[in-house]
Every structure is written in C-alpha cells, then in structure tokens.
Amino acid sequence: MCRNIRTLFNFEPPASDAEIRAAAIQFVRKISGTAKPSKANSAVIDQAVAEVEFSVKALLDALVTTAPPKNREDEIAKARARAARRFGTAASGN
Numbered sequence: 074m075c076r077n078i079r080t081l082f083n084f085e086p087p088a089s090d091a092e093i094r095a096a097a098i099q100f101v102r103k104i105s106g107t108a109k110p111s112k113a114n115s116a117v118i119d120q121a122v123a124e125v126e127f128s129v130k131a132l133l134d135a136l137v138t139t140a141p142p143k144n145r146e147d148e149i150a151k152a153r154a155r156a157a158r159r160f161g162t163a164a165s166g167n
Contacts, residue, residue: 079096080148084143088133101118
C-alpha cells in the first residue's frame, strides 16, 4: 500500500470529501503506475478515481466502532515521532 494514503476512519471531524478524493487519486496512481496519465488514458483514470472515491465513502459510512474518535493532531504527532525514530532527525543529518 502507498505510504502516503492515510487512515480516514474514526476521526472527529470525519474525513472530508477532499481527503477521500486525494486518497482515491493516490491509490489509482499507485496501482496504475502513473502520476500523470496520457490523454488516451485520462478518461479511464478519472473514472477509476470516481469509483474508488464512491467505494471509500460507502465504506466509511458503513464502518462501526466503539472506540472514541481519533484526534488528527495527535495522529500527526505520532507519525512524526515514528518517522524521527525510523529516519533520524534533520538536525542529525540523516
């Protein structure tokens, strides 16, 4: 899975349409192997993005959990801490 696709479920406020579309675009780009499709493939790529976006919205609407909603800022801080442990900090030159 593409590392740049983020979890969208169980956040307060819920994932926005823009976040869902961005994830769909990244997913389709990853599996198609192209960041910028040719004109010949543009329509089929756009259709795939729309279908993935629709499916993701349906999935997020159908999922249930008893866990409390996550805080976006806390999740960002956790991701930064993981990255710092994995790659080192910019100050260390890594």
